[in-house]
Structure formats: C-alpha cells, structure tokens
Amino acid sequence: MSTIDTNFQQTGESIRLLARSGKFHTPTITSAPGFVQANLIVLPSRLAPDFRQFCARNSVPCPLLAETPIGIFDRLKSHIPGLTGQQIAGDLDLRSDFPRYMIYDNGRLTKSHVANIEREWTGDHVGFLIGCSFSFDAALTKAGLPPAHTLWGRNVPMYRTRVPLCPAGVFKNSTYIVSMRPYRRKDIEKVRDITRPYLITHGEPIDWGWDAVERLGISNIATPEYGDAPVAPDGTELVQGFGEGDETLEPVFFGCGVTPQEAIQRAGLEGRVFAHAPGHMIVLDIKDSDITRDN
Amino acid sequence: MSTIDTNFQQTGESIRLLARSGKFHTPTITSAPGFVQANLIVLPSRLAPDFRQFCARNSVPCPLLAETPIGIFDRLKSHIPGLTGQQIAGDLDLRSDFPRYMIYDNGRLTKSHVANIEREWTGDHVGFLIGCSFSFDAALTKAGLPPAHTLWGRNVPMYRTRVPLCPAGVFKNSTYIVSMRPYRRKDIEKVRDITRPYLITHGEPIDWGWDAVERLGISNIATPEYGDAPVAPDGTELVQGFGEGDETLEPVFFGCGVTPQEAIQRAGLEGRVFAHAPGHMIVLDIKDSDITRDN
Secondary structure, rough: OOOOOHHHOOOOOOOOOOOOOOOOOOOOOOOOOOOEEEEEEEEEHHHHHHHHHHHOOOHHHOOEEOOOOOOOOOOOOOOOOOOOOHHHOOOOOOOOOOOEEEEEOEEEEEEEEEOOOOOOOOOOEEEEEEEHHHHHHHHHHHHHOOOOOHHHOOOOOEEEEEEOOOEEEEEEEOOEEEEEEEEEHHHHHHHHHOOOOOHHHHHOOEEEHHHHHHHHOOOOOOOOEOOOOOOOOOEEEEOOOOHHHHOOOOEEEEEEOOOHHHHHHHOOOOOOOEOOOOOOEEEEEEEHHOOOOOO | OOOHHHHHHOOHHHHHHHHHHHOOOOOOOOOOOOEEEEEEEEEEEHHHHHHHHHHHHHOOOEEEEEEEEOOOOOOEEEOOOOOOOOHHOOOOOEEEEEEEEEEEOOOEEEEEEEEOOOOOOOOOOEEEEEEEOOOHHHHHHHHHOOOHHHHOOOOOOEEEEEEHHHOEEOEEEOOOEEEEEEHHHHHHHHHHHOOOHHHHHOOOOOEEEEHHHHOOOOOOOOOOEOOOOOOOOOOEOOOOOOOOHHOEEEEEEEEEOOHHHHHHHHHHOEEEEEOOOOOEEEEEEHHHHHOOOOO
C-alpha cells in the first residue's frame, strides 16, 4: 500500500469540516493549496447596504465574493459572475468553518480568537465573504517565487497604512490594511504579472519598494499590526540593505481583507459584529483557476 | 403659440450633434440636465487590457461605462449591467461628439482644446467612456442643493491630490483628481445620501471639510489644477471661515473622471492618446435614473 500525502489530499471542504469540529485552529496559510480562501465580516442587517457599497467602492482591499441572506449561515449568494453560492462553498457553516473568530461590540474588539460564533449569530446577521491574497500564494510558489512567510510557517505580516479608503455611508475614516511579501527588485514585475489576474483576491500589489513604507505611512516594517513579524526568504529578519541593485530585497504590499475589520472599528458601529481572526480564513470549494480573469 | 424653452428641449443626442457640427464647444456643466455625461480616454489597443484593469481597481475615480471595439468610433460595448451600447448612445461619433479634445503624445500634452480628432483616430485606437460627476448635479439641484459653480456658469474646480490609485500594469504612480463643490456642514450628510446611488458616476464624496484639503494633499484650494477657481454659493471667492458651526461652508470632494488623463501622463505611455478637455463632456442617451443603484 502506498503512503498517503495528507497535505495533498486537503480540499476546501476538508479544512472547513476540521475547523467546524474544533480540530483545526491555526492560520490557513498553506491549507489546501490552490483552493480559494476568504475573509469574513458579519453585520447586523441594517448595516449591510452601506457595507455592500463600501466593498464596491474599495474593491482592491474589499473584493466581495459572496454574502448570506439575512440570518442564514449555511447558504451563500454569489457576487462572482458565473459562479453560484453552492459552487463557492456547498457544505457550509459560517459560524464555525473559520479556525478562529473575532467579536466586536460597538466597534471595539471584545473577544479575540474564539473557536466559533454559534451562540452569538442571530436571525438578523448577514455574513460577507471577501477575497484573500493567500489565493495567489500558490501561483507565486509554482512560479518559483514562494512568499517568504510561507517558507517558514509564519503568518503573513499585515500593516495599517495612512492611505484613505472611499467612504460609504457609516463606513468612513478608514484606511488600507496591506499584507507584505518581500521580493528581489528584479522579480517585482514578474510578481505583478502573476498576481494581476487575481482581481477578486486583491490582484497585483498596490505599492512596492522601501520608499513605499513611508509613502503608505507604515510606522515600522518590523512590527506589523497583524500577523507575524516579516522575514527574508532565508528566514532572517527583514531589513533594508539586503542585496544590491536588481538583487535588492524590497517589500511588496498587497490589498488585505483585514481592511474591513479596521473599517468597523473606525466607524464605531453600534451593535455586534463578527469577523475571522486575521490569517485564519475559510477555505472554499472553488479553485484559483475559477476566479482568475484575463482582461 | 407658446414660447419654447430651448434649454428644456436639450437631449444627449442634440448636444452630441451640435458638438459634431462644430456649433458647441463650451463646458457641458448645465447641458441637457438629467442626461448622463461621460469622460473620454482613447488608447492604442495594446494598452486597453491594462486600462480596463486600472478602471476596475479604481472604480470611484474611473467608473468604466462603455468601450469601443478596436478602431471603431461609432459603436459602444456596454459595461453597465442591463444596458446595451446602443442604449447608452445611439447616433455616436467619439471623434467629434465632445465639445473639445486633448491630445497626448508619449504621455505629454501636445494639443489642447482641439475641436475634433477625426484625422488623428486610427484603426488601432480603442475609446473608453468613464462616468462623470455632472450626472448628479441635477439631483443635487432638485433637492435644493445646487453646486455653487452651476449657479455662476463656471466649470467645476478640479484638484490634484496625493492619494494614490491602485496601479495596474503600465498605469502606476497615479493619484486621485477630485472635483469640489462647497456645502454647509449641516447639508453634507444630505449631499452624501443624494450622491450615494450614483455609484457609476463617482458616487458619494471621497472626503469633506477644510481638514480634507491637507489630508488629500491639495496644494491650494484657490487655484485648482483644472476647471475654474471655486466660488461660494453667493458668487464670492471660496475661503475658510465663511459661516459658523453647522452653517460653516466646507469643501466637499468627489472622484473625478480627469483622473485617467493624469494617469496617462504619470505612466509616460508611448504612443498617441486622446481625451476630452476637462469639463467638456459627451452627453449620452441614458438618463440619471437609468444608472442610479440602491443597494
């Protein structure tokens, strides 16, 4: 009997079922490679129209993949042309299929990294799934450009920026959150080309280079607001001055689905809101090839 | 015989035909109220995929309404769900239906405010129509909140900002251009509500208040980069300190379809690109009610 590569057998559904049963509670960085992952926002129904508009106006950080009918946690309405909610994720429970959750009350984080939100979900909540940049990490790896954090079993570093989002109704005073992957200067155009078709999972980088740290208003590259501290591809601390000329290692910044969690805090929304714990995503039934789009 | 209000009889088509025959060459601020107006970008076909992506990633300043097949100037392919190109504008000639045009060579403005681009258009050009904020000026006026510039027959003031756009292929290093309409502080939420449904013509403001001038990186409110200098509703110069408390007159900034013209210059594109002269729009056959969208 041949040996079984359990990692190879992972599917979106298998990860969801493990999370649902409480057996999976870590970041999903390398889970079920090639399957699309997603961020979560769950809102009281009266806030849903403004949030939908907020996503439409800020589609790079907040690409809306699907939402639930009011109060429903096991069925999706698709926002991806050509795909149904059932195709995006069939066997589904948004209350427990993420490895970890965050709970916000009146815009403030009140519970962090809880296992599920089964008791908290009410008949008035609407769930939204938002694209995640993990979706193109497999494509980068396949092209010989694995993101440094994936080589060392770390969560991706995520930073608060000063770049404003377009307001929509109650969602105002928000700024981009970005994820970061370091690359050599000579590889950055290739990274842009590979990630460009992933339009609904943040797409190509929004900025790059050491100059971008100041341009985006990131306070300290060594201390991200979410995720793990950044490392170079060799596992050492990421610092400026590694390599020369085209070999210079530079930070590359992407839109990040943690952005709406910040937006919820900035808006100081009344009521109870749920989200996933950053890096702890839901894994869907669709694959990267289902969502990439050439123009 | 009753008198005829010629202004009332204006339609999108009548303005297009006047422009086409060389009889109309002014800004279209108050032309055919209620009919949707649009900005123009015409690119060599090899740049079209990147531009389409650029619009998708920056849909507030660059909402893509329609484009032409390669080399075609009299037929549109619609990007508005539920509307055909023929419905958007039937009798059409993108080479002459705008009152005035700009010509860029290799990313530099080489001709300004020309009457038409009939001789310049080639079999390789693709035309793009982008939403225009003039579309909601009629709705604001109807609600008793006429934009100040419309009261005094002036072009809307437009400003360069430091707020970065999301890059897409060759389109990088760009920032938002914004149009500005001053309103009393107490009316700003009403202005946001009225403009919010106009998602594909820039929608609600991106920022507001005197603090926003610095936040957006606008160098001087008195000297816009495009259009006319701003005026208060009473026709006097717009300055800080007009009114008190809720009556304070404040600048309100909207996404602006001149943004892609700046993007073309920033990208330093090789080849010949055409655009409309800022404020000198094409007027379409569709009306505002055809494009507003409630969430």
